[in-house]
Amino acid sequence: MADETRFVEENTDKSDDYARWYLDVVAKAQLADYSPVRGCMVIRPYGYALWENMQAGLDARIKATGHVNAYFPLFIPESLLQREAEHVAGFNPEVAWITAAGGNQLEERLAVRPTSEAMIMTMYGKWVQSWRDLPILINQWGNVVRWEMRTRPFLRTTEFLWQEGHTAHRAEDEAREEVLRMLDVYRDFVETELGVPVLAGRKSDAEKFAGAEATYTIEAMMGDAQALQAGTSHFFGQKFAKAFDISFLDQDGERRHAWTTSWGSSTRLVGGLIMCHGDDSGLIIPPRVAPHQTVIVPIFRKEEEREAVREAVDGITRSLDGQVRCHVDWSENTPGWKFNEWEMRGVPVRLEVGPRDVAQGQAVAVRRDTRAKESIPLSGLATRLPELLDDVQRSLFDRAVAFRAAHTHHVKSLDELAELIEKERGFFWAPWCGSAACEEAVRERTRATLRCIPLDGGDDRGPCLVCGQPADHTAVFAHSY
Numbered sequence: 001m002a003d004e005t006r007f008v009e010e011n012t013d014k015s016d017d018y019a020r021w022y023l024d025v026v027a028k029a030q031l032a033d034y035s036p037v038r039g040c041m042v043i044r045p046y047g048y049a050l051w052e053n054m055q056a057g058l059d060a061r062i063k064a065t066g067h068v069n070a071y072f073p074l075f076i077p078e079s080l081l082q083r084e085a086e087h088v089a090g091f092n093p094e095v096a097w098i099t100a101a102g103g104n105q106l107e108e109r110l111a112v113r114p115t116s117e118a119m120i121m122t123m124y125g126k127w128v129q130s131w132r133d134l135p136i137l138i139n140q141w142g143n144v145v146r147w148e149m150r151t152r153p154f155l156r157t158t159e160f161l162w163q164e165g166h167t168a169h170r171a172e173d174e175a176r177e178e179v180l181r182m183l184d185v186y187r188d189f190v191e192t193e194l195g196v197p198v199l200a201g202r203k204s205d206a207e208k209f210a211g212a213e214a215t216y217t218i219e220a221m222m223g224d225a226q227a228l229q230a231g232t233s234h235f236f237g238q239k240f241a242k243a244f245d246i247s248f249l250d251q252d253g254e255r256r257h258a259w260t261t262s263w264g265s266s267t268r269l270v271g272g273l274i275m276c277h278g279d280d281s282g283l284i285i286p287p288r289v290a291p292h293q294t295v296i297v298p299i300f301r302k303e304e305e306r307e308a309v310r311e312a313v314d315g316i317t318r319s320l321d322g323q324v325r326c327h328v329d330w331s332e333n334t335p336g337w338k339f340n341e342w343e344m345r346g347v348p349v350r351l352e353v354g355p356r357d358v359a360q361g362q363a364v365a366v367r368r369d370t371r372a373k374e375s376i377p378l379s380g381l382a383t384r385l386p387e388l389l390d391d392v393q394r395s396l397f398d399r400a401v402a403f404r405a406a407h408t409h410h411v412k413s414l415d416e417l418a419e420l421i422e423k424e425r426g427f428f429w430a431p432w433c434g435s436a437a438c439e440e441a442v443r444e445r446t447r448a449t450l451r452c453i454p455l456d457g458g459d460d461r462g463p464c465l466v467c468g469q470p471a472d473h474t475a476v477f478a479h480s481y
């Protein structure tokens, strides 16, 4: 990111240079800025307010499904990280190590956590003795560090914020249910709150999490028709329980190992939201998570008009208090400047209040997504505005669903896939025999990866798109972030 510190001044059209457009929106909407630390971003107040609203929506769902929050240390002793061989092999290249502290070399290196399985499973090993101690259903909100070579604000940063849930269960079927339950919590959260439709499915062995027996994912389509992995949920079987000695005395007097899961989602979702909904004028934030659901722009030419407008605006904010998150822009900029600014920053609905509106007892509402205007009587704002915001939320989701449908293709062969994907990005559904060699052949020829084996709607059957052998699976291939 160090060489990406300059931004162009004019709006970049989304269709011209998508990558540039994304960076411009992040910077100009004041969501994040580059920091003196390579690959690490500063999340600015507007971006952080968005993240806090997202967190609230997800946290409520995590708690409603019986989980509680806790906090574990940022540092993980090397010996702990090494207990599960596949896990450590998967993460080793990305781990940042602390070798010295307090003026001395450390006897044992400490990893800055890339994820917390090793730490949390160690503690579960201590806490679990009897079948009565299970299940353990804990979530943690925190930060992790993964040393990335190529970074991009929100999408891939060296340090990022996330939540990671870790659970331990008495029985296999309970753990498997948990993995799918949390995948569905992610699906519901991302679709309902962020207005981003997702495809839920299982990862292939090549794409699963280091140390997992099965990884499930939700995949979203961005505005350039590439895929973004928006949340994952992992089934570990008894592997971690054996490596970290999480065992319990069962009801029948037998000593057994627990079954564990983990699931995570991160500030990456902010990037997903920007890329799913944004347009050439900038950001469009879904009302449910928008820091300001409505911005009120007072309009007056003469000083003597100001008082009447102020009175009307104060009345509006009072009537919307507790119902709609409002921001009044009293800054010294012109109304036209304010319109552009708040459009670019993605506020779902703008309210214009001028002397003529005050005289007529109304305000003019302008939707960010369609730019449709409507005059609303001040007395009816408290009912009409929430309806309008609901409608924006629904429209954004519907638009994203239609966009995904228009960029989804069903293909029968690798030739067909290669030819189509050359012309346009998208989700490509195809019959797949399940072999890693065929998956790799697709990647080599098209750079598309196997995003998931969808849980629903996978009825693309017939010969495997690569080898022609009978295919038991439908796989979705795409270029991805």
Ligand SMILES: [Zn+2]
Residues within 6 Å of the ligand: 432, 433, 434, 435, 438, 464, 465, 466, 467, 468, 469
């Ligand atoms: Zn095959």
